Amino acid sequence: GNSVTQMExxxxxSEEAFLTINCTxxxxxxxxxxxxxxxxxxxxxxLLKATKADDKGSNKGFEATYRKETTSFxxxxxxVQVSDSAVYFCALSGISGYSTLTFGKGTMLLxxx
Amino acid sequence: xxxxxQTPRYLIKTRGQQVTLSCSPISGHRSVSWYQQTPxxxxxxxxEYFSETQRNKGNFPGRFSGRQFSNxxxxxxxxxxxxxxSALYLxxxxxxxxxxxxxEQFFGPGTRLTVL
Numbered sequence: 001g002n003s004v005t006q007m008e009x010x011x012x013x014s015e016e017a018f019l020t021i022n023c024t025x026x027x028x029x030x031x032x033x034x035x036x037x038x039x040x041x042x043x044x045x046x047l048l049k050a051t052k053a054d055d056k057g058s059n060k061g062f063e064a065t066y067r068k069e070t071t072s073f074x075x076x077x078x079x080v081q082v083s084d085s086a087v088y089f090c091a092l093s094g095i096s097g098y099s100t101l102t103f104g105k106g107t108m109l110l111x112x113x
Numbered sequence: 114x115x116x117x118x119q120t121p122r123y124l125i126k127t128r129g130q131q132v133t134l135s136c137s138p139i140s141g142h143r144s145v146s147w148y149q150q151t152p153x154x155x156x157x158x159x160x161e162y163f164s165e166t167q168r169n170k171g172n173f174p175g176r177f178s179g180r181q182f183s184n185x186x187x188x189x190x191x192x193x194x195x196x197x198x199s200a201l202y203l204x205x206x207x208x209x210x211x212x213x214x215x216x217e218q219f220f221g222p223g224t225r226l227t228v229l
Binding site for chain 1: 117146148155156157158161169171203205217218219220221222223
């Protein structure tokens with residue numbers, strides 16, 4: 001079945017540091033890939049997505065590239081802010097479009113001033 | 114456009130009781146999915162409803178059930194509560210594509226259920 005593995009947290013960074021959160025997946029076919037973010041006390045918000053190999057999703061300075069050859073979708077940001085502190089979830093959906101989401105365990109990011 | 118709303122936001126129950134959670138999707142969205150979030154298991158898919166019919170179901174016992182009404186609002190019910198049912202229950206709504214798949218899922222703030 002489908003599965004998503006992402007790096008354990010928490011990831012602790014200083015403001016303006018470079019961020020990478022690793023995500024790899026196992027799935028049949030060509031799933032769609034997503035990064036969601038969860039701020040304290042809130043639900044999940046879609047951060048970015050990619051629907052086919054070599055697509056790059058980007059939003060709010062965050063980027064991730066769909067790498068079929070390495071089955072990866074690593075999240076990056078060049079300069080993090082304190083307001084980026086949250087839990088980040090990598091997810092995939094099945095080959096039949098945007099179907100049921102399979103999530104990774106989540107990675108907490110803590111950014112200090 | 115109003116977002117996904119879930120009620121109640123917090124709930125405390127005791128073992129053996131049952132509970133009903135409610136989700137109102139974004140206007141125009143006909144698909145509602147439910148997820149359970151726990152520290153140990155992370156986010157797990159419970160079920161998805163579309164046009165009052167359950168379309169997909171995750172690997173949960175029969176104590177977990179749901180339904181969807183004609184206005185697309187959805188409820189999920191958990192009977193005979195166990196301590197392990199303590200979790201954040203998230204609802205997500207989306208519009209299905211013409212090909213049958215789902216568009217982006219929009220999540221509500223969740224209902225925090227504590228079972229004592």
